[in-house]
Amino acid sequence: MKRRLIFASLLLPSLLAIAQEAKPAQPVVRVVRCGTLIHPSNGQVQHNVLITVEGERVRQVEENSNASAGNQVIDLSDHTCLPGLVDAHTHVLLQGDITAQDYDEQLLKQSVAYRAILATQSVRRALENGFTTIRDVETEGAGYADVDLKRAINRGVIPGPRMQVATRAMDVTGAYPLLGYGPDNARKAVREQISFGADWIKVYSDRSYFVRDNGILDDIPTFTMDELRAIVDEAHRQHHKVASHAMALNGVHNSVEAGVNSIEHGNYISDADIKTMVQKNIYYVPTIYVGEYVAAGRAAAGAKVWLDMIKIHEETFRRALKGGVKIVFGTDVGGFDWKINAAKEFPYMVKYGMTPLQAIRSATTTAADMSNDIGEILPGKFADLVALKGDPLNNIELLQQIDFVMKGGEVAKH
Numbered sequence: 001m002k003r004r005l006i007f008a009s010l011l012l013p014s015l016l017a018i019a020q021e022a023k024p025a026q027p028v029v030r031v032v033r034c035g036t037l038i039h040p041s042n043g044q045v046q047h048n049v050l051i052t053v054e055g056e057r058v059r060q061v062e063e064n065s066n067a068s069a070g071n072q073v074i075d076l077s078d079h080t081c082l083p084g085l086v087d088a089h090t091h092v093l094l095q096g097d098i099t100a101q102d103y104d105e106q107l108l109k110q111s112v113a114y115r116a117i118l119a120t121q122s123v124r125r126a127l128e129n130g131f132t133t134i135r136d137v138e139t140e141g142a143g144y145a146d147v148d149l150k151r152a153i154n155r156g157v158i159p160g161p162r163m164q165v166a167t168r169a170m171d172v173t174g175a176y177p178l179l180g181y182g183p184d185n186a187r188k189a190v191r192e193q194i195s196f197g198a199d200w201i202k203v204y205s206d207r208s209y210f211v212r213d214n215g216i217l218d219d220i221p222t223f224t225m226d227e228l229r230a231i232v233d234e235a236h237r238q239h240h241k242v243a244s245h246a247m248a249l250n251g252v253h254n255s256v257e258a259g260v261n262s263i264e265h266g267n268y269i270s271d272a273d274i275k276t277m278v279q280k281n282i283y284y285v286p287t288i289y290v291g292e293y294v295a296a297g298r299a300a301a302g303a304k305v306w307l308d309m310i311k312i313h314e315e316t317f318r319r320a321l322k323g324g325v326k327i328v329f330g331t332d333v334g335g336f337d338w339k340i341n342a343a344k345e346f347p348y349m350v351k352y353g354m355t356p357l358q359a360i361r362s363a364t365t366t367a368a369d370m371s372n373d374i375g376e377i378l379p380g381k382f383a384d385l386v387a388l389k390g391d392p393l394n395n396i397e398l399l400q401q402i403d404f405v406m407k408g409g410e411v412a413k414h
């Protein structure tokens with residue numbers, strides 16, 4: 001690993017210099033005509049819109065414009081355009097794990113190199129489904145391969161979304177994946193992951209779920225509060241954020257108290273913790289569809305709790321929505337097969353109480369918490385844009401039929 005680092009640091013500056021020299025003096029200008037453009041932030045809808053893109057960013061957005069821009073126009077006048085979507089919970093290095101056997105098969109029998117090759121398909125699928133940004137929350141035994149995938153995408157080697165990566169994730173000894181315990185070791189692990197290129201630190205805060213007689217989903221918390229606080233403090237000290245896998249009472253409570261940035265899954269969240277999440281601006285990435293996807297298989301393998309967790313999850317989602325928690329779109333794709341379009345998550349959010357606009361917002365403006373440059377089609381933002389036929393504000397299912405994708409001004413699907 002050390003040798004690789006030295007090699008990379010020697011090679012990087014020269015590659016960057018070549019890339020800069022090769023760039024044309026004038027950025028490419030492209031013009032896109034959209035029949036309809038949705039602005040998720042305020043729900044405003046514009047018609048007959050001309051979007052001028054310069055290089056990787058939006059330069060101008062004009063409504064009812066028939067002016068010939070003097071550039072070739074990408075004609076989407078029979079389409080509805082909206083900002084590129086964000087999936088804030090993916091696993092590009094995993095190809096579905098309903099059962100422990102599926103999981104072991106990939107982690108124990110496949111090489112990291114082979115899994116990285118499969119992941120190049122995953123990232124391409126994500127982009128073609130309209131996800132121009134993803135937050136990949138751990139590699140599931142594939143080390144730092146997510147950093148390499150991100151690098152390959154950024155260098156134009158393979159097509160894929162913008163990526164924020166979490167590398168290896170952290171759990172306690174005796175759980176998974178193995179890690180030494182104690183606040184000092186926790187801090188050390190955070191430093192190591194950041195040094196290898198982690199954007200986010202992912203922690204597993206609970207496990208061993210069971211439903212109490214009063215219907216509350218209970219768990220065994222993993223880290224002590226001292227350990228969890230050390231992880232959050234070290235990550236924040238280095239301007240990195242922490243995503244916490246927390247499905248039940250104690251995992252969520254401890255994570256929220258420690259001040260993580262996002263709660264992943266959150267099948268059960270107490271009312272008190274919902275209030276704290278609002279106060280501390282901690283967002284909720286519910287990943288509903290995957291719960292339904294794995295429940296039957298896991299119940300058949302003996303863990304019936306997964307079926308109960310679906311009902312508890314819906315009730316929590318409704319309380320979180322009502323309580324004003326920031327809800328960000330995330331699917332756990334990779335936990336289910338990448339051949340399934342992750343946009344299947346949208347109808348579940350609507351079924352659980354969101355309006356279609358709120359669901360779209362969760363994958364655009366609300367998710368822009370991750371980067372100021374995404375989530376809206378406005379001058380200065382990245383030209384990340386998707387288009388479909390019909391009106392997703394009336395039919396949320398249509399988001400599974402995106403047929404045009406632009407990322408950073410480059411057409412990825414047409």
Ligand SMILES: [Zn+2]
Nearest residue numbers: 091137332335
């Ligand atoms: Zn996950």
